[in-house]
Amino acid sequence: MPQPHIQTQPLLQMASGDLLALQIYQFKGKTAGRKAYIQANLHGAEIAGNVVIYDLIQWLTAKDASDLAGEIWLVPLCNPMGVNQRSHHFPTGRYSTYEGQDWNRIFWDYAKTDATLPTDLSNLTADGLVETFRQQILASFAAEQAELTQIQGLPLHKLYRTTLQSLALDADYLIDLHSSSNRGLAYLYYFDRREDGARLFDLDFGILLDKYDGDAFDEAFIKPWLALEALAAAKGQPQRCEVEAYTLEIGTGMKVDPVAVEKSLQGVKNYLVQKGLVKDAAFMLHQPKMPLYSRHCSQRYYATAGGVIQHHIEPGARVQPGDPLYELLSFNKTGDLPRIVEVRSQHSGFIYDVSTSEVMNQGEYVLALIADE
Ligand SMILES: [Zn+2]
Structure with a gap:
């Protein structure tokens, strides 16, 4: 039975003297292969992914050692600062209260360094290209890592992001487990040319991230690879690198929504099986029909007046133009x-997320739907 190597990675020391750390569960297969990196709880209120990771540990430790290939790294509670933050009874940790930034908009992006792309793509196999370019990214990141030991110190977000990304940047597959801040369905965000991988998760739906907010964990990881693929295509040598990143949104915030957790767990297992990291006959190769949408299909509604919401529509409901959404x-x-x-x-479309709070200042978020294209 495979047991993970458990690595405790010091993160930072609090004023009280307490140490914050990350703990990484590393499963290594008997045979070499690709690396999947899966983390949960980057936003403090988004706790459901920790349960998915726990269930993955149970699943993997019950396997035969010969059922695993490559590496699977699992990092629950990957943002201790966000996880431990409260406002009254509520875990709110989306923003660093110290620096004011969204914890998922701080990450190091190779494309924003004086990054270069490999110039000669002609004599490289797809895997050779991935290895060459990965070494280039890691060499550039080494300068960031070197700063961790500087006597001058580093600002909090940089200290945190460098430590976290050092675990993930050499992965082939990156899965970031989030949930809604509010009440939502189970869905994921994916990137260009990753439709097939996205569908393996078979959640309620997927949204293509064709426009970026900037410096999110999945985005900072995948952007250089998308740029490389675009360059190869422009040179008439199209390549699809076997490097993928997904952010899963596992239902409702501050809760472990059992339906969303089960769907996401099955999705992650199926993904790992189909990508050849785990053998499990229960996951037969099939073609899930998970619907995919581009980002502009997502439409958000904000309170048109201040007040208290009396009736609102539930996540999952279908609507037509003119159907009631909420009453204030x-x-x-x-x-x-x-x-x-x-x-x-x-x-016309379906509701996928609804505010937990039912008291609104004008302009506050009420709900979001996916509009039919
Ligand atoms: Zn999140």
Whole structure:
């Protein structure tokens, strides 16, 4: 039975003297192969992925050693600062309270260094190209890592990101387990030319990240590879590197939603099996029909007035233009009676995320839907 090598990686020391650390569960197969890196809880309220990782550990340790190939690295609770943060009863940790940044918009991006792409692609196999370019990325990142030992010290976000990315940058497959901050379905974000890989997860749906917010963990990892593929295509030598990154959104925030967790667990297992890292006859090669959408299909609705939400539609519901989405009980300071504001859908599509909070200032997020194309 394979047991993981458990590595405890010091992260930083708190003012109280306590040490924060990451703990990495490394499964190594009998045979060499690709590396999958899976982390959970980068945003503090998004806890469901830790359960997926626990279940993956149970699954992997029950296998025969010969069922594993390559490496699977699992990092639960990958952001101790975010995980431990509270506001009253609520774990909010999306933003660093110290620096004000979103914990998932801080990552080192090779494409933003004075990065170069390999110039001669002609005599490289696809795997040879991946290895050559990976060494180039890691050599550039080595300068970041060297800064960890500087006597001058590093700002918090840089200290954190460098430590976390040092675990992941040499992976072939990267899976970042998030959830909604609110109440949502189980879905994922994927990148160009990764439709086949995305569908292996067979969640409720997938969204193509064809526009970036900037410096997210998955994005910083995959962008250089997408640039390399674009260069190869421009040179008339199209390549599809076997390097993939996905962010899974596992249902509702601050909760372990059993349906979303089970779907995501089955999805991650199927992905690892189909990618050849784990043998498991229970996962037969099939062609999941998971629907995929581009990012512009996602439409968010914000409160059109201040007030208290009385009725709102649930995640998963289908709507047509004109169907009711929510009702806002809106009070005023104009000497008038309170009124009900009814908000109706502008789109046909399905609801995939709904705010947990039911009290709104005008302009606050209420819900999101995927509009039919
Ligand atoms: Zn998140």
